[in-house]
Amino acid sequence: MQKLFFKTAVTAAVVCFSSMALAQQKYSVSGTVKDHKNGELLIGVTVKVSEDPSVSVVANEYGFYSLSLPEGSYTLIVSYPGYRDFELPVKVEQNTKLDLPLDQEEKGDERVGKIDEVVISGIKKDKNLTSAQMGTETLSIKNIEKLPVLFGEKDVMKTIQLLPGIKSNGEGSSGFSVRGGATDQNLILLDEAPVYNASHLLGFFSTFNSDALKDASIIKGNSPAQYGGRLSSVMDVKMKDGNNKDYNVNGGIGLISSRLSVEGPIQKEKSSFIVSGRRTYADLFLKTSDDYKDSKLYFYDLNLKANYQINENNRLYxxxxxxxxxxGLGDTFSTDWGNTTATLRWNSIINSKLFSNTSLIYSNYNYKISLKSNDNTFGLNSQIEDWNLKQDFTWFAGNKHSVRFGLQSIHHTITPSSASGTSVSSFPRNPRKSWENAMYINDDFKVSDKLTVNYGLRLSAFSILGGDTYNTYDNGVITESRFLEKDKFGKTYFNLEPRITANYRINEVSSIKAGYSRNTQNLHLLSNSSSGNPTDQWIGSSYSVKPEIADQISAGYSRNFNHNNYELNAEIYYKSMLNQIDFKNGAQITFDTAADVESELLYGKGRAYGLELIAKKKSGRLTGWISYTLSKTERKINGINDNEWYNARMDKTHDLSVVATYELNKKWSLSGLFLYSTGNAVTFPTAKYELNGQTIFQYSSRNADRMPAYHRMDLSATYEPESTKRFKGSWSFGIYNLYGRENAYTITFEDNPNNPGTTRAMQTSLFRWVPNITYNFKF
Structure with a gap:
């Protein structure tokens, strides 16, 4: 079936576009776009023809572009925010390979203040009016450092939570919800490798060290067909390639963490590397106390990348x-968790129109817990490991079509939570293996000067592999049990996933958009908390657990003002979801040999709908944006809430972010942000009774209550003294939660010691005021 689909899709694409090539003899002008100073390939650069502005292309995520032009003389205009516009005359008489260098704008440039966007950038200034892609934001890594964040650590994960439709899962958490989806419904990629837990220190930091990153973008549901495996969003993060012309060192020293990056050429202008490391040292402060001198509290991460240019058409990464x-707390308690990813990638320019990317990817996430009390010990561990092969082609089939097609194959090995020790019966769990495959085709079609359509189709298949016993349940009761022998195939789920978005440009300053997409998901995270914990358990689709499916429709309106320096975007969406998972009432997750977490699960449907607004000021001394989301997220699962609709944990009615940066002068800039959101949906007790001297609380409707509303204000100032040719330094000063709002992290209930017949609620808050000072340097 897969072979038939692939042949049919490719044949259809060839027939559809071949007529274009016959219409007129054209030649290709193609190549890559690079940063002239450091050799980094640039993503999303616009290349257009001065003589015919309707002829333009956007370089793909590997910096490759291709134009088709009749014989003649032309002037190419290359533009990218933060870089000087570049014009180049070219005479087209045959297929021509032309690499394009761009120079970064410096502070002294006359145009810097006019075009540099503060955080949401890396795109041409009217792309919101011309691109068919909906719900997509690209983040400028360069300017994230100006925003005030917790502990002064610049962080792409915190920044995306300031955008509409993307909601934080809690104070200090890196987990987020997109358009009503759970945390696990976001596909997070680092150089194409999936990252299964993107947080450090229980969510106060993310796994992404911004010093090592080149580009980050997020797509809210309407992703092109090359992406799959999650229902709600794709966050695609790419690391820097490394400077292939000169050596650079940069880093930062903060109150509780420091970082250092080194990059440079291995062979000048042919190969390069970057090494970036980061570590917190909160544990060093603990050692000053006799009570905590044996405690451990830190994280570290290391980013590595190297590339080698084999020849002008082939490069390895x-x-x-x-x-x-x-x-850890002495010898009594310790826990550690972490990610390991690796990507080997081969980029090949097959010809002037066809670009190939082949990737072999490894990803591993695991956690371990150890407890010791007197002579009793307890250990818990779990792991998810992937091997992934991707083959992707970009075909520039004329100036009106950019076609992506390819395939992907992933082998999953999930080891469920396994316990051992003297306090429990040791039972190593059998790893569960599965094989996930997909093939896809997607076309970005410029129908006319006003209409652009992006459409595609993805065929996914998820196969259960042998080596374990699989049970089927009906309301927690086993109805069938089967053992699959090792290397044997069990059930395979096939799903077709069509996607289409369209943009119609009404006039020079406004456009409307609409889209539909279907996404499926075969890996599921089981969590009892809204913010997520490192020990949350991943499971794959099985005989009981079906693939989650989401259908999303959306529509939007965009309008720009004052020569594209101001921007207003509005989108509405409705998303219906099938095979949603939740724990049954009173679920018992135990560590005994008979325990099977699937027996505690129930399944049903969900829906999410809302309005997203964002207004941006993109130039001048004052820049920033205001975003607002009005939304509703619900689930309906038989066995929960009398089989009626109930609020999902991530449901928040209102979500507001105000972000601003003001350039005082060449040395000083000020930044601030204000956040407000409705509290998370939670379940509070409605009654209590006493049994054997213990108070037992009773609960009614699932998630019928609310945490208190969340709001805070952060401020920061950045000082950049005059730099020398080789050295540049800056200071960042900030305060998190300026007016000391005690936002609720948890609320627990207990008997009132002064009146045992009554109950009191106890609120835990994490941060009132958190100052930070960070020194950043580069040489």
Whole structure:
């Protein structure tokens, strides 16, 4: 079936576009776009023809572009925010390979203040009016450092939570919810490798060290067909390639963490590397106390990347990430968790129109817990490991079509939570293996000067592999049990996933958009908390657990003002979801040999709908944006809430972010942000009774209550003294939660000691005021 689909899709694409090539003899002008200073390939650069502005292309995520032009003389205009516009005359008489260098704008440039966007950038200034892609934001790594964040650590994960439709899962948490989806419904990629837990220190930091990153973008549901495996969003993060012309060192020293990056050429202008490391040292402060001198509380991470240009058409990349969190209290308790990823990638320019990317990817996430009390010991561990092969082609089939097609194959090995020790019966769990495959085709079609359509189709298949016993349940009761022998195939789930978005440009300053997409998900995270914990358990689709499916429709309106320096975007969406998972009432997750977490699960449907607004000021001394989301997220699962609709944990009615940066002068800039959101949906007790001297609380409707509303204000100032040719330094000063709002992290209930017949609620808050000072340097 897969072979038939692939042949049919490719044949259809060839027939559809071949007529274009016959219409007129055209030649290709193609190549890569690079940063002239350091050789980094640039993503999303616009290349257009001065003589015919309707002829333009956007370089793909590997910096490759291709134009089709009749014989003649032309002037190419290359533009990218933060870089000087570049014009180049070219005479087209045959297929021509032309690499394009761009120079970064410096502070002294006359145009810097006019075009440099503060955080949401890396795109041409009217792309919101011309691109068919919906719900997509690209983040400028360069300017994230200006925003005030917790502990002064610049962080792409915190920044995306300031955008509409993307909601934080809690104070200090790196987990987020997109358009009503759970945390696990976000596909997070680092150099194409999936990252299964993107947080450090229980969510106060993310796994992404911004010093090592080149580009980050997030797509809210309407992703092109090359992405799959999650229902709600794709966050695609790419690491820097490394400077292939000169050596650079940069880093930062903060109150509780420091970082250092080194990059440079291996062979000048042919190969390069980057090594970036980061570590917290909160544990060093603990050692000053006799009570905590044996405690551990830190994380570290390391980003590595190297590339080698084989020849002008072929380049190899090798990148890796290693990160670990360690928490411990002497010999009595310890826990550690972390990610390891590696990507080996081969980029090949097959011809002037066809670009190939082949990737072999490894990803591993695991955690370990150890407890010791007197002579009793307890250990718990779990792991998810992937081997992934991707083959992707980009075909520039004329100036109106950019076609992506390819395939992907992933082998999953999930080891469920396994316990051992003297306090429990040791039972190593059998790893569960599965094989996930997909093939896809996607076309970005410029129908006319006003209409652009992005459409595609993805065929996914998820196969259960042998080596374990699989049970089927009906309301927690086993109805069938089967053992699959090792290397045997069990059930396979096939799903077709169509996607289409369209943009119609009404006039020079406004456009409307609409889209539909279907996404499926075969890996599921079981969590009892809204913010997520390192020990949350991943499971794959099985005989009981079906693939989750989401259908999303959306529509939007965009309008720009004052020569594209102001921007207003509005989108509405409705998403219906099938095979949603939740724990049954009173679920018992135990560590005994008979325990099977699937027996505690129930399944049903969900829905999410809302309005997203964002207004941006993109130039001048004052820049920033205001975003607002009005939304509703619900689930309906038989066995929960009398089989009626109930609020999902991540449901928040209102979510507001105000972000601003003001350039006082060449040395000083000020930044601030204000956040407000409705509290998370939770379940509070409605009654209590006493049994054998213990108070037992009773609960009614699932998630019928609310945490208190969340709001805070952060401020920061950045000082950049005059730099020398080789050295540049800056100071960042900030305060998190300026007016000391005690936002609720948890609320627990207990008997009132002064009146045992009554109950009191106890609120835990994490931060009132958190100052930070960070020194950043580069040479």
């Amino acid at each position: 090798l990148s890796g990430y290693f990160g670990r969190d360690v928490l």
